Amino acid sequence: MRRSDLVQYKEEKETGRIPRTSQIVFGERQHLLRVLDSLEGTSLPIARMQQERRILEELIHARTRELNHINTAWDEKIGLVLSAEAKPEMLEKLTKQAPKEDFYLLRLISEHPRANAKTLNRLARHPYGAIRENVARHPNADANTLTLLSRDKTQPLWYLVAFNPNTPTPLQRKLRDRLKRLGDVQAGR
Numbered sequence: 001m002r003r004s005d006l007v008q009y010k011e012e013k014e015t016g017r018i019p020r021t022s023q024i025v026f027g028e029r030q031h032l033l034r035v036l037d038s039l040e041g042t043s044l045p046i047a048r049m050q051q052e053r054r055i056l057e058e059l060i061h062a063r064t065r066e067l068n069h070i071n072t073a074w075d076e077k078i079g080l081v082l083s084a085e086a087k088p089e090m091l092e093k094l095t096k097q098a099p100k101e102d103f104y105l106l107r108l109i110s111e112h113p114r115a116n117a118k119t120l121n122r123l124a125r126h127p128y129g130a131i132r133e134n135v136a137r138h139p140n141a142d143a144n145t146l147t148l149l150s151r152d153k154t155q156p157l158w159y160l161v162a163f164n165p166n167t168p169t170p171l172q173r174k175l176r177d178r179l180k181r182l183g184d185v186q187a188g189r
Contacts, residue, residue, distance in 0.1 A: 022119040023072050029063035032056055071102045077170050081108045088116040092093075103128045110134035117142040124148055127156050136160035143168045148173060 018024075036056045039049065067074040077094055080086060083114045091109050098105050109115055110123045117140055124135045124145045135141055136149045144164060144171045150161040150171060161167050164173035 020066070021101045021102060021103040021106060022067055022074065023064050023071065023107070024129075025066045026104050027084065029060055029067070032060045036060065071097075071099055071105060074102075074105070077105055078108065081105065081112060086112060086114055088119065089112050091115050092119045092122075095122055100127065103131070107131050107134065110138065113139075116140055117145065121145045121148075132157055133160060137164060140166070141166055143171075147171060 036053065039052055039056065042049075044052070055170060064075070071077060075097075080090060081094065091112055091114060095106065095109055106126060107120065107128065107130055108125060110126075111134050115123075115138065120135045120138055121144065123131050124141075125148075126132060129180055132149060132152060132155070135145060135176075137160045139173045141164060146161045146167045150158045150167075154159070158175050159179065162179060167175070
């Protein structure tokens with residue numbers, strides 16, 4: 001999750017409870033792995049090195065369990081999406097099965113060049129803004145999905161939709177006119 005995404009969770013932020021999505025947990029695990037790598041390259045007393053390694057490995061395993069709690073066999077699913085052999089049907093199936101909290105997996109699918117229009121349409125309704133941004137710029141997004149995203153009130157996706165070649169010409173003209181008007185206003189004309 002990007003720092004700017006925390007704004008989207010205003011209610012949770014006010015209570016001090018931001019949901020732990022796969023994006024957050026995966027980021028934590030990656031940081032812990034880097035700390036472990038750093039530790040391996042230092043000269044510490046053996047007892048301290050072993051203790052710190054054990055603690056870090058426990059934390060890494062805890063994050064892995066948390067990822068698998070969000071979405072069973074999480075690492076394997078990520079591997080499937082990152083595979084060069086990923087098929088559109090498999091991406092659709094993973095999208096249908098993924099819980100809403102699996103931001104990381106769904107973001108990867110929304111960026112995938114083989115994601116089809118049906119998958120992208122499903123992802124266009126996801127609450128995580130980065131996923132909707134990816135769909136708005138995706139070359140496989142269809143006209144209906146792009147029209148839907150152009151009306152998104154939570155973020156200005158209309159700008160990305162304006163430059164997607166699959167956007168219907170009348171909508172593209174309307175959005176580009178809007179952009180021109182914004183430019184004129186900012187230029188003080």
